Every structure is written in C-alpha cells, then in structure tokens.
Amino acid sequence: xKIIDGGVCAAKxxxxxxxHCGIRKSRTKRDLSLIYSEKxxxxxxVYTTNLVKGAPLSxxxxxVADGKAQAVICNSGNANTCNADGIxxxxxxxxxxxxxxxxxxxxxxxxxxxxxxxxxxVTPIANKIxxxxxxxxxxxxxxxxxxxxxxxxxxxxAVSFTVGGVExxxxxIAKGSGMIHPxxxxxxxxxxxxxxxxxxxxxxxxxxxxxxxFNMVSVDGDTSTNDMVAVLANGMAGNQEITAEGPDxxxxxxxxxxxxxxxxxxxxxxxxxxxKLLECVVTGAAEESVAKTVAKSVICSSLTKAAMFGADANWxxxxxxxxxxxxxxxxxxxxxxxxxxxxxxxVCKNGAGIEFSEEEAKKVLLEKEITIQVELNSxxxxxxxxxxxxxxEYVKINGDYRT
Amino acid sequence: xKIIDGGVCAAKxxxxxxxHCGIRKSRTKRDLSLIYSEKxxxxxxVYTTNLVKGAPLSxxxxxVADGKAQAVICNSGNANTCNADGIxxxxxxxxxxxxxxxxxxxxxxxxxxxxxxxxxxVTPIANKIxxxxxxxxxxxxxxxxxxxxxxxxxxxxAVSFTVGGVExxxxxIAKGSGMIHPxxxxxxxxxxxxxxxxxxxxxxxxxxxxxxxFNMVSVDGDTSTNDMVAVLANGMAGNQEITAEGPDxxxxxxxxxxxxxxxxxxxxxxxxxxxKLLECVVTGAAEESVAKTVAKSVICSSLTKAAMFGADANWxxxxxxxxxxxxxxxxxxxxxxxxxxxxxxxVCKNGAGIEFSEEEAKKVLLEKEITIQVELNSxxxxxxxxxxxxxxEYVKINGDYRT
Numbered sequence: 129x130k131i132i133d134g135g136v137c138a139a140k141x142x143x144x145x146x147x148h149c150g151i152r153k154s155r156t157k158r159d160l161s162l163i164y165s166e167k168x169x170x171x172x173x174v175y176t177t178n179l180v181k182g183a184p185l186s187x188x189x190x191x192v193a194d195g196k197a198q199a200v201i202c203n204s205g206n207a208n209t210c211n212a213d214g215i216x217x218x219x220x221x222x223x224x225x226x227x228x229x230x231x232x233x234x235x236x237x238x239x240x241x242x243x244x245x246x247x248x249x250v251t252p253i254a255n256k257i258x259x260x261x262x263x264x265x266x267x268x269x270x271x272x273x274x275x276x277x278x279x280x281x282x283x284x285x286a287v288s289f290t291v292g293g294v295e296x297x298x299x300x301i302a303k304g305s306g307m308i309h310p311x312x313x314x315x316x317x318x319x320x321x322x323x324x325x326x327x328x329x330x331x332x333x334x335x336x337x338x339x340x341x342f343n344m345v346s347v348d349g350d351t352s353t354n355d356m357v358a359v360l361a362n363g364m365a366g367n368q369e370i371t372a373e374g375p376d377x378x379x380x381x382x383x384x385x386x387x388x389x390x391x392x393x394x395x396x397x398x399x400x401x402x403x404k405l406l407e408c409v410v411t412g413a414a415e416e417s418v419a420k421t422v423a424k425s426v427i428c429s430s431l432t433k434a435a436m437f438g439a440d441a442n443w444x445x446x447x448x449x450x451x452x453x454x455x456x457x458x459x460x461x462x463x464x465x466x467x468x469x470x471x472x473x474x475v476c477k478n479g480a481g482i483e484f485s486e487e488e489a490k491k492v493l494l495e496k497e498i499t500i501q502v503e504l505n506s507x508x509x510x511x512x513x514x515x516x517x518x519x520x521e522y523v524k525i526n527g528d529y530r531t
Numbered sequence: 532x533k534i535i536d537g538g539v540c541a542a543k544x545x546x547x548x549x550x551h552c553g554i555r556k557s558r559t560k561r562d563l564s565l566i567y568s569e570k571x572x573x574x575x576x577v578y579t580t581n582l583v584k585g586a587p588l589s590x591x592x593x594x595v596a597d598g599k600a601q602a603v604i605c606n607s608g609n610a611n612t613c614n615a616d617g618i619x620x621x622x623x624x625x626x627x628x629x630x631x632x633x634x635x636x637x638x639x640x641x642x643x644x645x646x647x648x649x650x651x652x653v654t655p656i657a658n659k660i661x662x663x664x665x666x667x668x669x670x671x672x673x674x675x676x677x678x679x680x681x682x683x684x685x686x687x688x689a690v691s692f693t694v695g696g697v698e699x700x701x702x703x704i705a706k707g708s709g710m711i712h713p714x715x716x717x718x719x720x721x722x723x724x725x726x727x728x729x730x731x732x733x734x735x736x737x738x739x740x741x742x743x744x745f746n747m748v749s750v751d752g753d754t755s756t757n758d759m760v761a762v763l764a765n766g767m768a769g770n771q772e773i774t775a776e777g778p779d780x781x782x783x784x785x786x787x788x789x790x791x792x793x794x795x796x797x798x799x800x801x802x803x804x805x806x807k808l809l810e811c812v813v814t815g816a817a818e819e820s821v822a823k824t825v826a827k828s829v830i831c832s833s834l835t836k837a838a839m840f841g842a843d844a845n846w847x848x849x850x851x852x853x854x855x856x857x858x859x860x861x862x863x864x865x866x867x868x869x870x871x872x873x874x875x876x877x878v879c880k881n882g883a884g885i886e887f888s889e890e891e892a893k894k895v896l897l898e899k900e901i902t903i904q905v906e907l908n909s910x911x912x913x914x915x916x917x918x919x920x921x922x923x924e925y926v927k928i929n930g931d932y933r934t
Contacts, residue, residue, distance in 0.1 A: 177855070178851060178854040178855045179853070179854040179855070179860060179862050180850050180851055180853070180854030180855075180862050180882070181854075207847075209847070210847060210850055210879070210882060210883050210884055211883060211884065212883050243845075243847065244845075244847025244848070244850065244851065245846065245847040245850070245879070245883070245884035246884065352851070353847075353850075353851050353854060430833075430925075430929070431929055434925070434926050434928075434929030434930050435929060435930065437926060437930045438929070438930025440930065442646075442647075443648060444610075444612070444613060444646065444647025444648040444756075445647070447583050447613055447647065447648070447756075448581060448583055448647065448755070448756050450582070450583070451581040451582040451583030451584075451756060452580070452581045452582070452583075457582060459582050459583050476613070476648070479583070479613060480613050480614060480615050480648070481613055481614065481648035481649065518926055518929075519926055520923045520926050520927070522833075522837070522926070523837050523840060523921055523922055523923050523925070523926060524923070525837075526833070526834055526837030526838065526841070526921075527837050527838065527840045527841025527843065
C-alpha cells in the first residue's frame with residue numbers, strides 16, 4: 129500500500145469540483161461541491177444517530193437503497209435541517225445535479241452542512257450547476273474546500289493497493305470541526321475507489337471500519353444532525369469484484385482503514401479552536417468495549433481537554449474520567465503516561481500519583497500531538513480514540529456562529 | 532415556610548467555623564472548615580458515583596454507617612484522592628477533629644476538595660485545630676468560605692418550617708464550581724437541621740430529593756471523585772421524631788427541597804467561568820425519565836452553552852441536543868422558547884424554525900438567568916435541569932488549574 133495524491137480523484141473515473149455558488153455571503157469561500165463517477169458505482173453510507181436528521185440524509189438513504197450511485201452533491205453554509213421544505217429542497221438538489229450530469233436524480237448522494245433551521249434556497253445551486261459540472265476534473269482540493277465549515281485545513285488522503293494482482297486506488301475528503309462525537313457516523317466524509325466490490329461488501333467494510341475510526345472521534349460531545357460517510361466504488365480498476373470475505377476483502381479493509389484513520393486524526397486535530405490533537409490509547413483491557421468506553425471518556429472530558437490546552441500534566445483528571453466512564457475498571461491497577469514527539473512521562477502507577485519532572489511533562493505537553501496512554505493491566509484488549517484540546521477559540525467560534 | 536439567615540448555623544445547636552490553616556499557599560483563602568452539633572445527630576449521605584472515590588468518602592461512609600454523626604470537617608486545596616496514604620490521612624483528620632471536640636473520631640464526617648493526586652499533609656490541620664474549634668460560633672459564612680475552590684460566591688440558604696406544630700430549621704452550605712455532572716451526588720453540600728428525624732427517614736429524604744436537584748445540575752459534564760451531600764439532624768427543635776412517611780415527612784421534604792434547589796441554582800450559576808445560569812424546563816413528556824434525559828442533554832451541550840454565552844438564539848443546537856439525548860422523542864412535536872426577565876421568545880414550533888425577532892431574542896439572552904423551555908407535546912411529565920454557559924474563562928481556569 130502506498131500513500132498517493134489526488135484525494136477523491138485518485139481512483140480511476142472520478143472527477144470533482146467545488147465552487148462558490150452564493151449560499152454563503154463570503155465570495156471567497158466555496159460552498160458547493162460535486163463528485164462524479166464516469167460509471168455507476170456501488171455505494172455504502174452510514175449516518176448520524178441523532179433523532180434530528182437533516183433532510184439530505186433521508187433523501188440520500190432513499191437514493192442509495194438500490195446500492196448504486198454515480199455522484200455526490202454537497203453544499204456548506206446551510207444544513208437544510210429542521211426546515212418544513214427540507215426534503216423537497218434536498219430532492220431538488222438531486223434533480224438539478226442529475227439533469228446537469230445526465231444521470232438519474234436517484235443516483236445522486238446529497239449532503240448539506242451548516243446552520244440548522246434556516247430555509248435553504250436552491251436558486252444559487254440551480255444557477256451555478258453548469259459551471260460546477262463543466263469544471264469537473266482532477267479537483268479533489270476544490271471539492272474538499274466546498275464542504276468545509278469552520279474547518280481550517282482541507283482533509284484528504286488517498287492510497288493505492290493491490291487486489292488480486294490489480295492496482296486499486298481509494299481516496300477521501302472530509303469535513304469536520306465542531307459537533308463531532310463518538311457512537312455515530314459523524315462529520316461528512318466522501319470516499320471513492322475504483323476497486324470492484326459489491327455494495328453489500330462495501331457496506332460491510334464501511335460499517336465495520338467506522339466502529340474503530342469515526343465512532344472514536346470527539347470534538348465537543350455534541351452529535352451533528354447532518355453527518356454521514358459515503359463511499360462510492362466504480363470497479364474501474366478491473367479487479368475481480370469482491371463479493372465475500374477473504375484476502376481481497378482484507379486488502380480493501382486495510383486501504384479503507386488507512387484513509388479513515390488519517391481523516392479521523394485530521395478531523396480531531398482541526399476540532400473547533402483546537403491547538404492540539406489528543407489521542408487516547410488504552411491497553412490492557414479485559415474487553416474491547418471497556419477499552420473503547422475508557423478511551424472515549426478521557427477524550428471527551430472537558431477538564432482533561434482544558435488541561436491539555438494549558439500543557440498541564442493534571443493526570444488526576446484522566447483518572448477521574450476513567451472513573452466516571454461507566455466501564456468496569458479496577459482503578460488501583462491503572463497506569464497513565466503522557467507521550468509526544470518530545471518524550472514520554474509516566475505520571476500515575478496503580479491508580480496513584482508517582483513523582484515526575486513537571487518541567488519534562490511541560491515539554492511533552494507543549495507539542496501539537498499528545499498521546500494519553502492508559503494501561504489498565506487487566507487483559508489484552510485495547511482501543512484508540514481521538515479528540516482535541518478545549519480552547520478560548522472554541523468558545524469564541526461557538527458563542528456567535530450564526531453571525 | 533420562611534427563608535431565614537444563618538446557613539448551617541440556623542438550626543438549634545449547630546455552630547461552625549472556617550480558617551486558613553496552610554494547606555493553600557494563599558493566606559487570604561480559608562482552607563479548613565468545621566461544623567459541630569452540640570448533640571449527636573442522625574446523619575445521611577450520598578456520594579459521587581465515580582469509581583475513583585476520594586479517600587475521605589470511604590472514611591465518611593464507615594463513620595456514618597451507624598446513622599450518627601456530630602461534626603463535619605472539610606478542607607479545600609487538596610482532594611486527598613489517588614494518594615497511597617489517603618485513607619490514613621482522612622482517618623487522621625477525624626481523630627484530630629474528634630479529639631479537639633471531645634467526641635469519637637467515628638462521629639466525624641470528613642471531606643476534602645481540590646487537586647487530585649497530591650499527598651495531603653495533616654500537619655497544618657493538626658496545628659490549627661484548636662484555633663478552629665475555639666472559633667466555633669454563628670459562622671456559617673466562614674465555613675462556606677473554607678470549602679470553596681474555584682467558587683466565586685458563597686452558597687447557602689436556610690429555612691424555618693413547622694413539623695407537628697413545632698418550628699424547625701434547616702440550612703446548608705455548598706461548594707461547587709467545575710466538575711459537576713448529573714446522575715451522582717455531586718459537589719460538596721453540608722446540611723444541618725434541628726428537626727428530629729430518624730437516620731433511615733433522613734436518608735430516604737436525601738436520596739429522593741437529589742434525584743430532582745443535585746443530579747440535575749451540570750457544569751462541564753465531568754464527575755468529581757470527591758463530592759458528597761451530608762445532612763445532620765440533631766432533633767433539638769423538639770418535634771416528635773419523624774420515623775415514617777406522612778405530613779411531617781412531607782413538610783421536611785419540602786424544606787429540604789427549598790434549600791437544595793437554591794443551592795443547585797447557586798452552583799450552576801457559579802459554574803467555572805460562567806456568566807449565566809441556564810435552566811432547561813421540559814414539559815409535555817410521556818414519562819419523567821424522558822423529560823430528565825432531554826433536560827440534561829440540553830444543559831450539557833457544549834454548543835448550546837457556547838451559544839448562550841454569545842446570546843445567540845441558535846435553537847438548532849437545542850433541538851440537536853434533544854435529538855442525540857437518547858430519549859424517545861417525536862422531534863416533529865417539539866416547541867422551543869427562550870425566556871428570561873426580559874421576556875419570552877418562541878423560536879421553534881413542531882420541530883421547525885419559526886420567524887422571530889433577532890433583536891428581541893438578543894435582549895432576552897443578554898440576561899443573567901436564561902430558561903430554555905422545551906415542550907414535547909407528548910404527555911404530562913416534566914423535569915428541570917440547571918447548568919451554565921461555556922466561556923473563555925472556563926478554559927482559562929481549567930487550562931492551568933494546578934499552578
């Protein structure tokens with residue numbers, strides 16, 4: 129497997145574009161993206177578990193029910209959620225895109241992200257769809273920009289890998305900054321691959337992968353209403369279609385996981401106002417579910433997040449978060465260490481503090497990527513969760529988001 | 532029932548004091564408090580559900596097992612938690628207090644609050660215990676100061692009420708600022724009453740009351756390791772002892788609830804860095820459990836909390852928090868309004884946005900106490916939860932708490 133350029137356009141037959149159509153007032157921010165596959169593709173999706181679901185999710189769900197799709201249209205600046213005419217508008221977006229691309233509206237995945245509860249006017253989309261379609265090309269970057277909201281960096285990755293001796297490619301773009309919380313399909317992620325794989329196996333791969341990737345990311349504990357992960361596989365690599373588990377499926381899963389883990393880390397590290405990527409690595413758990421619960425509890429703790437912002441080795445807060453996680457843990461066996469490119473500092477052994485150099489700890493915690501290592505000393509299972517620090521900037525961004 | 536002065540010293544036979552003994556470096560901040568009852572009292576306690584429990588909680592639990600106590604000693608500045616010698620130190624605190632007061636160490640309730648994982652030296656306590664005891668008097672205020680950590684205001688209330696024609700009094704002090712989360716006995720609260728009530732009925736009253744009071748408060752979603760609510764009832768009012776349910780018990784419950792609701796609101800409004808008290812009132816629920824889950828989810832939402840800080844009527848975040856609460860709610864029936872002393876603004880009807888004046892909404896949300904009204908239109912059950920906004924100051928306080 130190899131990291132390659134190209135994002136969602138890395139795989140054969142995929143083109144993309146992103147433009148400013150006018151949903152956002154700022155003319156410098158792209159607000160409409162399109163991803164297109166030359167050939168109809170297998171499709172799989174996962175969605176937010178929030179009971180308040182954006183209208184685009186309902187429409188996408190209906191459109192992908194046959195396991196096929198050929199394009200993705202997504203706007204930023206307005207979530208098209210909690211609006212009386214939401215479904216109508218989302219369907220209209222599919223019609224507009226389908227007509228311009230010469231495909232059925234039912235082969236379009238539709239997504240929206242932005243403010244909730246403000247009507248979305250499709251006029252700017254209708255007006256600019258031809259410009260968007262005509263500009264389709266090797267423009268993964270532009271599509272990545274078009275789906276960003278409070279994101280500060282574009283998030284993408286692509287890999288090449290081999291299935292049955294045939295080179296395949298898989299790439300993705302992601303949007304995600306605030307409102308990201310584990311245990312649901314969060315953020316917007318669009319993945320494309322030229323690997324031939326049935327929609328059933330594609331869904332199996334995605335549903336399995338997100339358990340250890342997107343469901344283990346938290347920025348602020350809030351769960352968005354609009355987020356989804358969609359993957360399109362158009363089979364143009366020419367491998368024998370993957371229709372069952374086996375070495376080919378494993379190779380596909382590995383490629384998928386490489387891309388999704390990278391996107392998870394990008395999303396967490398670019399959490400609203402974040403200055404640091406936090407990773408909690410739990411080892412020595414009796415069961416995987418315990419490790420996951422502990423890792424997520426630590427990553428979600430406001431107090432731990434604020435301490436990391438301040439580069440304060442306040443490990444008591446980590447232990448505290450383990451204690452209230454709800455997982456059955458023997459606290460008297462827990463070891464905690466902080467790790468970063470600057471080194472590793474052990475701060476807690478058997479549930480009690482040990483002496484450590486505050487100076488050294490500060491050095492470790494001043495880095496941009498911090499790993500909180502939790503050894504439970506009770507088994508062999510483990511888990512990883514990703515998050516970010518809690519900063520003044522988070523409050524600033526969210527204290528007045530709408531204006 | 533009448534609101535009266537006196538805090539924990541309002542009830543007959545109770546005295547209190549608070550001093551600076553030297554656990555904290557700052558000589559201007561009291562760090563050791565004592566509450567004393569002339570006569571042995573019935574006692575009831577509830578404790579944090581965090582698996583990491585402060586050593587003082589274990590010692591208190593053992594001491595109150597017989598349903599009797601006569602004093603409370605509490606220090607701030609150090610939680611005496613996750614220390615190898617924690618139990619020993621907590622027991623030593625009871626010995627020191629018991630000896631100075633001439634009572635058994637086993638009749639002392641002990642509590643500590645502050646940093647986790649730093650050994651607590653009892654020397655300052657031993658050195659100053661005589662000063663603390665000799666100063667006992669009508670000093671509820673000093674005791675309230677001595678238990679404060681990042682609190683900015685003292686929290687107390689007392690009421691007088693009648694049981695079987697006899698006037699009784701009940702008062703309390705509280706500490707609580709960060710690390711306060713529903714579903715456990717959170718914060719430190721000490722209550723005293725001269726009402727005669729058996730320890731079994733006292734425990735019943737307390738355990739029942741906290742379900743709708745201290746378990747419905749959240750500041751940052753983190754659950755402390757050290758928090759407890761303790762109530763001492765010394766019977767000196769002279770009423771016939773309450774030993775069963777009935778009108779006397781109801782009168783007691785009402786007095787208790789008046790004090791605890793006030794303390795809840797004080798704690799939430801004084802959340803770390805808070806500029807506003809948020810109250811979420813849920814009505815029209817099919818079941819109380821649904822109302823509680825919804826109210827807590829809204830109060831805990833970082834995005835809603837940040838919006839309230841910015842006086843931004845971003846009701847989509849409220850709906851979003853209802854949607855991910857996990858409670859079975861028909862989102863299409865939900866109405867939301869913001870209310871404050873400046874007025875009421877309806878912002879959402881039947882799960883969709885309605886037109887409202889942004890100017891009027893701003894006026895409502897610039898007040899210090901905001902009520903978020905959620906009508907589920909699905910039944911007759913309701914619940915109230917309390918919290919606060921999320922501010923720059925919260926991050927500042929918690930980014931470098933230890934130094």
